[in-house]
Amino acid sequence: MPTSTSRAPGSLGSNGLPSLDALRFIYVTGKGGVGKSTATAALARAMAARGRRVLVCMTNAKERMSGMLGSPPIGPEIVSAAPNIDAVNMEPRKCLEEYGVMILKVKALYKALFENRYVDSFFRAVPGLYEWSMLGKAWYHTTELLSGKTSDDVDAPYADGWKYETVIVDGPATGHGLDMLRVPRVLLDVAPAGPMRKEAERAWRLFQDPSHAGVVMVTLPEEMPANETLELAEGVREMNLPIPRLVVNGLLPPLFQHEQRGLLLARELPLGLTSAHARASREQIQEDALAKLATLKLPTSYLPFLVNQEPSSPQAILALAHHL
Amino acid sequence: MTSPKSRKLTIPPQSHLAKLLDTKQVLLCVGCGGVGKTTTSAALALAAARAGKRVLCLTIDPAKRLANSLGLEHMTREETLVSPEIFARAGVPVDGSLTVMMLDTKRTFDEIVIRHASSQKAREAILNNKIYQYVSTSLAGTQEYMAMEKLQALREAGTYDLIVLDTPPTANALDFLDAPERMVEAIDSPAMRWFVQAFTGKSVSLGLLGKGSQLVLKAVGKITGAAFLDQLAGFIAAMNDLFGGFTERAKRVSEALRGPDVAFVLVTSPEPMAIEEINFFADRLREFAMPRDVYVVNRMHMPPAPLPGDLAGELVGCGLPADPAFQHAVQAAHHEATLLAQRDASHLERLRIDARDPTPVLRVPAFENDVHDVGALARVGEALIGHVAA
Numbered sequence: 001m002p003t004s005t006s007r008a009p010g011s012l013g014s015n016g017l018p019s020l021d022a023l024r025f026i027y028v029t030g031k032g033g034v035g036k037s038t039a040t041a042a043l044a045r046a047m048a049a050r051g052r053r054v055l056v057c058m059t060n061a062k063e064r065m066s067g068m069l070g071s072p073p074i075g076p077e078i079v080s081a082a083p084n085i086d087a088v089n090m091e092p093r094k095c096l097e098e099y100g101v102m103i104l105k106v107k108a109l110y111k112a113l114f115e116n117r118y119v120d121s122f123f124r125a126v127p128g129l130y131e132w133s134m135l136g137k138a139w140y141h142t143t144e145l146l147s148g149k150t151s152d153d154v155d156a157p158y159a160d161g162w163k164y165e166t167v168i169v170d171g172p173a174t175g176h177g178l179d180m181l182r183v184p185r186v187l188l189d190v191a192p193a194g195p196m197r198k199e200a201e202r203a204w205r206l207f208q209d210p211s212h213a214g215v216v217m218v219t220l221p222e223e224m225p226a227n228e229t230l231e232l233a234e235g236v237r238e239m240n241l242p243i244p245r246l247v248v249n250g251l252l253p254p255l256f257q258h259e260q261r262g263l264l265l266a267r268e269l270p271l272g273l274t275s276a277h278a279r280a281s282r283e284q285i286q287e288d289a290l291a292k293l294a295t296l297k298l299p300t301s302y303l304p305f306l307v308n309q310e311p312s313s314p315q316a317i318l319a320l321a322h323h324l
Numbered sequence: 325m326t327s328p329k330s331r332k333l334t335i336p337p338q339s340h341l342a343k344l345l346d347t348k349q350v351l352l353c354v355g356c357g358g359v360g361k362t363t364t365s366a367a368l369a370l371a372a373a374r375a376g377k378r379v380l381c382l383t384i385d386p387a388k389r390l391a392n393s394l395g396l397e398h399m400t401r402e403e404t405l406v407s408p409e410i411f412a413r414a415g416v417p418v419d420g421s422l423t424v425m426m427l428d429t430k431r432t433f434d435e436i437v438i439r440h441a442s443s444q445k446a447r448e449a450i451l452n453n454k455i456y457q458y459v460s461t462s463l464a465g466t467q468e469y470m471a472m473e474k475l476q477a478l479r480e481a482g483t484y485d486l487i488v489l490d491t492p493p494t495a496n497a498l499d500f501l502d503a504p505e506r507m508v509e510a511i512d513s514p515a516m517r518w519f520v521q522a523f524t525g526k527s528v529s530l531g532l533l534g535k536g537s538q539l540v541l542k543a544v545g546k547i548t549g550a551a552f553l554d555q556l557a558g559f560i561a562a563m564n565d566l567f568g569g570f571t572e573r574a575k576r577v578s579e580a581l582r583g584p585d586v587a588f589v590l591v592t593s594p595e596p597m598a599i600e601e602i603n604f605f606a607d608r609l610r611e612f613a614m615p616r617d618v619y620v621v622n623r624m625h626m627p628p629a630p631l632p633g634d635l636a637g638e639l640v641g642c643g644l645p646a647d648p649a650f651q652h653a654v655q656a657a658h659h660e661a662t663l664l665a666q667r668d669a670s671h672l673e674r675l676r677i678d679a680r681d682p683t684p685v686l687r688v689p690a691f692e693n694d695v696h697d698v699g700a701l702a703r704v705g706e707a708l709i710g711h712v713a714a
Contacts, residue, residue, distance in 0.1 A: 032357025196550015
């Protein structure tokens with residue numbers, strides 16, 4: 001099992017953690033509502049600020065990334081969203097069509113295909129195909145060179161460099177999130193030789209390579225999200241995929257010291273002091289959750305809880321980027 | 325527990341929700357992940373059981389501690405009656421009964437296969453098919469569909485007065501409403517029949533399909549690999565053989581969702597993303613002319629009570645430190661709580677309420693601790709439907 005501490009390009013980032021900058025492919029996942037998109041946007045900003053050319057891929061999401069990056073709306077075509085950051089909201093039908101055009105080359109053939117009235121609903125119904133069309137597209141962008149050619153030999157030096165040095169996928173919420181990651185492996189099981197299988201193999205090889213790819217898990221310092229993160233980590237590790245970083249979002253800066261918390265929580269307090277009691281309680285829950293998460297022994301980044309600004313505003317994202 | 329605002333409504337949302345528990349047979353709790361849907365479902369189920377109903381709570385992926393609090397080692401995939409002793413020990417009188425069950429997507433699907441298979445051989449062919457194994461566990465929409473399939477089977481059995489369904493946390497609200505349609509499409513649609521016929525060449529229809537089909541098929545094969553199509557055709561053909569009546573079945577499941585005895589509880593938190601999602605879901609329900617019975621907004625930060633005028637005195641009176649640093653921390657906590665309440669209230673304004681047909685909005689305060697014992701669950705239930713007379 002690849003452990004996060006044994007990653008090859010062992011340069012430490014400014015926060016003392018193994019840097020994510022060398023990764024070509026990052027898949028961000030976590031339960032709904034924990035701030036996956038926030039973490040994705042902040043990570044993209046952080047890497048872009050360090051000079052990486054980044055592509056952010058949303059997986060057919062309700063588009064909120066543009067609000068976070070302060071860019072025009074992001075649709076199914078790749079757009080420039082911020083300095084060094086391109087972004088796209090992948091739409092399965094369109095991904096599949098792009099793929100078809102690439103493979104088929106003959107115009108008459110793909111015209112016949114995509115104009116056939118059955119084909120659309122056929123593709124919609126083929127298990128896993130929509131998921132793969134998106135994941136496959138994201139992977140494909142890791143193979144693009146600035147010259148317009150492609151290569152998936154991640155270690156080969158190219159004079160002109162990669163078009164995108166890092167592709168970040170803002171995955172669907174857990175459950176579907178892991179299901180999507182599992183698709184290439186299912187394809188390896190069910191799909192005999194063919195172009196789809198070949199690509200799935202290449203993509204899967206990259207996803208499993210701890211020096212070039214990884215799953216970034218996002219969570220909150222609360223009881224249920226922490227428990228679910230332990231399960232998620234288990235699922236990811238079962239698939240033999242590296243987890244180079246855990247991102248704990250919404251970390252409360254403690255107001256009370258440990259003993260003070262104990263005093264507050266041990267008492268029935270009058271109404272006017274309930275806000276202090278509630279705060280102490282949250283701090284205690286956070287401490288317990290962090291202890292639980294620490295058992296994962298993952299390099300961990302903490303994003304502070306923002307009281308004074310909208311957490312999904314471009315300013316907030318830039319502030320959070322400093323923590324990644 | 326009631327927020328000042330909800331008291332102003334002419335019909336308190338609590339009594340509206342209480343009426344739903346009393347008159348409906350199915351409550352569907354919908355909303356995106358992480359908004360407390362499972363807790364809301366369990367609390368509603370318990371409240372109905374306390375009011376004398378025989379209730380089943382069908383849940384998807386409950387927290388272990390919630391299961392433990394109900395006296396279960398872990399949430400089982402069987403219908404499990406919560407022991408009355410558990411309620412007695414927690415001092416929560418329950419006149420009816422509460423049964424809980426966790427949805428097992430794969431098993432529900434397997435059961436359908438086993439029930440409908442024409443022969444042992446056909447059954448095994450399906451259950452061992454790799455594509456089936458993927459479909460039955462991982463295909464987006466399968467879980468949603470199987471939740472409804474199970475719901476329908478349980479309704480037909482007629483054992484319960486009320487079933488509360490904690491729906492899967494959909495990445496996309498569409499998944500849930502479209503699930504039956506998608507399942508049919510995956511197995512028994514004109515497109516799939518076309519594919520199987522064209523691919524296997526077994527029917528007279530190759531000619532009927534026209535020259536285009538073969539060209540199209542060739543193109544599809546180039547994309548997916550012809551051998552993959554081979555597997556797929558085998559799978560579809562087997563499924564088709566199995567589910568002569570699958571389309572009918574899915575149609576019935578889909579129609580059952582639209583019955584007058586089904587209520588939709590739209591669960592959200594004040595987070596903008598959750599509100600956006602629930603707005604979207606409400607729009608879809610409206611499109612389908614389906615009811616939007618009540619909004620439950622969990623985890624609302626309520627404006628805190630004002631700090632005591634003599635803070636130092638009050639702290640000393642409570643046996644707490646009163647040094648300036650501690651006082652400052654208490655003030656900071658109060659200030660933060662005030663800001664959070666303002667933020668939640670302003671986010672909640674984004675909830676789209678139809679002016680002509682306003683859906684009641686029930687605000688549930690953030691609880692300090694996660695809910696995982698029967699007593700806490702009962703208190704959430706009381707907050708949801710007003711006080712339950714013991």
